[in-house]
Amino acid sequence: MSDPYPQPIVTIDVVLLTLKDGELHAAVALREREPQAGQWTLPGGFVHADEDQDALAAAVRILREKAGLESPYLEQLQTFANRHRDSRGWSVSIAHYALVPLAEVERSGDARVKWLAVDSIRTLPFDHLEILRTAVSRVRSKTLYSSLPVHLMPKTFTLSELQRVYEQLLGSSLDKRSFRRRIEELDVVEPAPAGRAAGQAHRPAQHYRIKRRAGRELAMAERNLGIRD
Amino acid sequence: MSDPYPQPIVTIDVVLLTLKDGELHAAVALREREPQAGQWTLPGGFVHADEDQDALAAAVRILREKAGLESPYLEQLQTFANRHRDSRGWSVSIAHYALVPLAEVERSGDARVKWLAVDSIRTLPFDHLEILRTAVSRVRSKTLYSSLPVHLMPKTFTLSELQRVYEQLLGSSLDKRSFRRRIEELDVVEPAPAGRAAGQAHRPAQHYRIKRRAGRELAMAERNLGIRD
Numbered sequence: 001m002s003d004p005y006p007q008p009i010v011t012i013d014v015v016l017l018t019l020k021d022g023e024l025h026a027a028v029a030l031r032e033r034e035p036q037a038g039q040w041t042l043p044g045g046f047v048h049a050d051e052d053q054d055a056l057a058a059a060v061r062i063l064r065e066k067a068g069l070e071s072p073y074l075e076q077l078q079t080f081a082n083r084h085r086d087s088r089g090w091s092v093s094i095a096h097y098a099l100v101p102l103a104e105v106e107r108s109g110d111a112r113v114k115w116l117a118v119d120s121i122r123t124l125p126f127d128h129l130e131i132l133r134t135a136v137s138r139v140r141s142k143t144l145y146s147s148l149p150v151h152l153m154p155k156t157f158t159l160s161e162l163q164r165v166y167e168q169l170l171g172s173s174l175d176k177r178s179f180r181r182r183i184e185e186l187d188v189v190e191p192a193p194a195g196r197a198a199g200q201a202h203r204p205a206q207h208y209r210i211k212r213r214a215g216r217e218l219a220m221a222e223r224n225l226g227i228r229d
Numbered sequence: 230m231s232d233p234y235p236q237p238i239v240t241i242d243v244v245l246l247t248l249k250d251g252e253l254h255a256a257v258a259l260r261e262r263e264p265q266a267g268q269w270t271l272p273g274g275f276v277h278a279d280e281d282q283d284a285l286a287a288a289v290r291i292l293r294e295k296a297g298l299e300s301p302y303l304e305q306l307q308t309f310a311n312r313h314r315d316s317r318g319w320s321v322s323i324a325h326y327a328l329v330p331l332a333e334v335e336r337s338g339d340a341r342v343k344w345l346a347v348d349s350i351r352t353l354p355f356d357h358l359e360i361l362r363t364a365v366s367r368v369r370s371k372t373l374y375s376s377l378p379v380h381l382m383p384k385t386f387t388l389s390e391l392q393r394v395y396e397q398l399l400g401s402s403l404d405k406r407s408f409r410r411r412i413e414e415l416d417v418v419e420p421a422p423a424g425r426a427a428g429q430a431h432r433p434a435q436h437y438r439i440k441r442r443a444g445r446e447l448a449m450a451e452r453n454l455g456i457r458d
Contacts, residue, residue, distance in 0.1 A: 005275045010237050010310075010321055046234045047310070049319040054311030079308040079323050081239075081276070082283030090278040092239055092321065094308050224452065 008081065009091040012058045013044035013128065015077065015135035016067060016098045018105050018115065019152045022168045024139070025115040026132055028124070029066045035087050036125040040114065042132065043067050044093070059096040068110035071098035073151035077135050085127045093127075097135040099151040143169045147188040147219040156192040156207040159183065166225065179225065186219040187211070237310065238320040241287045242273035242357065244306065244364035245296060245327045247334050247344065248381045251397045253368070254344040255361055257353070258295045264316050265354040269343065271361065272296050273322070288325040297339035300327035302380035306364050314356045322356075326364040328380040372398045376417040376448040385421040385436040388412065395454065408454065415448040416440070 016027040028040040043066035045058075052058035055076065063069050074096060081092040105115065118136050123129060142148040149165050163179050183189065192209040245256040257269040272295035274287075281287035284305065292298050303325055310321040334344065347365050352358060371377040378394050392408050412418065418437040 006278050007236050008239050008276055008278060010239060047237055047319065049235050049237060049312065052312075052319075055308065055321075076307060078305060079284065081323055083278065083281075090276065090281075092284075092323070094310055094321070 006090075009086060009088055010047055011044050011091065011093050012047060012055060012062055012096065013042045013093045013131055014059050014063055014074075014096045014098055015042055015132055016063060016069065016071065016100060016113075017118070017135070017139060017152075018100050018102050019165060019168060020102050020105075020115065020117075024118045024136060024169065026118050026121065026135075027067050027069075027113040027115055029113050031125070039125045041125050042128045043113070055094045056096070059094075059098070063098060067113045068108045069100055069104060071100045071151075073148070074098040077131070077138060080127055080131060093131065095131045095135070097138065099139070099148070101152055101154050103154050140169055142218070144224050145221045147186045150188055150210050153210070156209050158205040158207055160205065162189070162208070174225065182221055182225045186221060188219045235319075238315060238317055239276055240273050240320065240322050241276060241284060241291055241325065242271045242322045242360055243288050243292055243303075243325045243327055244271055244361055245292060245298065245300065245329060245342075246347070246364065246368060246381075247329050247331050248394060248397060249331050249334075249344065249346075251393075253347045253365060253398065255347050255350065255364075256296050256298075256342040256344055258342050260354070268354045270354050271357045272342065284323045285325070288327070292327060296342045297337045298329055298333060300329045300380075302377070303327040306360070306367060309356055309360060322360065324360045324364070326367065328368070328377070330381055330383050332383050369398055371447070373453050374450045376415045379417055379439050382439070385438050387434040387436055389434065391418070391437070403454065411450055411452070411454045415450060417448045 018025050018027075027043060029043045031037055031039050031041045043062055045062045045066070047055070047058050048061070052061060056074065059074060060070070063071060063074070077095040077097045079092060079094050083090045085091055085093070118132065121129065121132065124132060139148065143166060149169055150162070152165055153162060159180060162183065163174060163176065166179065167173050188211055189208040190211050192207045194207070247254050247256075256272060258272040260266055260268050260270045272291055274291045274295070276284070276287050277290070281290060285303065288303055289299070292300060292303070306324040306326045308321060308323050312319045314320055314322070347361065350358065350361065353361060368377065372395060378398055379391070381394055382391060388409060391412065392403060392405065395408065396402050417440055419440050421436040421438040423436075
């Protein structure tokens with residue numbers, strides 16, 4: 001390379017979130033090398049120029065390698081780039097955030113990560129606390145306007161369960177009728193084929209699942225989901 | 230640095246936008262060195278690790294050096310990072326976008342940049358067309374929900390002029406009463422002290438200016454600005 005300027009270090013960090021006991025939890029991984037070896041940090045690593053097609057692919061690889069997980073929802077959060085965030089010099093973290101349903105976390109059972117309630121985390125190495133808080137704030141603001149929280153749900157769920165997840169993320173209760181109207185407008189869930197409900201005296205609540213075409217695309221609401229009709 | 234992986238190239242690119250003749254225009258600058266020397270591209274450059282505190286400061290410097298402008302609104306857009314966007318190898322562009330009032334563009338009169346209507350741009354070197362389109366789409370979507378367009382306004386303006394700018398950005402007309410209510414809710418403009426209006430037979434329309442504390446912070450609307458009350 002002919003450029004005279006020393007190039008910054010480039011890393012990818014991922015804020016991986018799940019909802020557990022009604023609270024957002026983030027994954028932290030034990031860091032193996034210096035700086036900050038032996039500390040719990042956000043899962044992260046260098047871009048592998050030979051194997052990663054792009055930043056998103058690098059984030060997918062890092063989640064798989066460091067947390068043993070694939071996330072149904074992963075996107076770029078923001079890039080943190082300055083001269084003081086890493087003792088090695090001017091450095092760039094292309095930060096991403098990902099949501100994963102709790103059932104997936106439990107199925108994977110990867111012991112290299114631990115899950116901390118985000119509101120209880122007071123300190124993290126580097127600028128990882130700032131990255132974490134930016135991600136949590138992004139998730140909460142997207143919750144107001146989009147279908148994002150469906151990616152925290154198990155394979156099938158009732159609308160009451162979905163509403164509870166929105167409420168837990170927002171920290172406030174929602175009007176049931178307005179909520180259902182907004183979810184209908186978002187058009188991202190569909191009735192799931194009825195499971196067996198043997199022995200139930202009453203008709204069970206309808207279960208829903210994410211529409212396949214919704215995939216990783218978010219549906220955006222015209223109005224704040226908290227607004228009553 | 231002890232890491233075995235070759236580090237990507239890191240650049241900063243800036244989509245600088247103004248509103249001219251009712252249409253968004255973007256600045257392009259003549260590129261001086263290879264690759265793509267002699268082509269018009271988005272203003273951009275390397276991080277200067279010795280002088281730039283962070284990515285935003287690098288973007289401010291680049292706008293000043295390449296376009297002779299300071300923007301009242303500049304923020305990170307998205308990072309474009311992959312192995313095929315630059316012929317020199319795996320590369321990262323921490324892309325930013327900025328808004329500048331037309332009066333500032335005219336005052337600066339910097340001949341090293343030219344201004345193209347964004348909807349007329351069909352091709353740009355590297356992935357700059359994708360970066361440009363991402364910025365334009367971000368500006369249009371923020372227009373629906375925020376005070377962003379005030380940063381395209383001259384020092385003082387009427388609410389009708391502000392509404393026209395929103396309409397030009399959205400490509401659709403807005404209901405006057407609902408628009409004024411939303412702007413009031415956003416709480417980012419205040420009446421400007423009356424200028425001289427000698428010789429005017431009728432009371433001139435009230436002029437407004439951006440509230441000082443609004444600065445670079447956006448106010449976010451609870452509802453889409455296009456929704457009628």
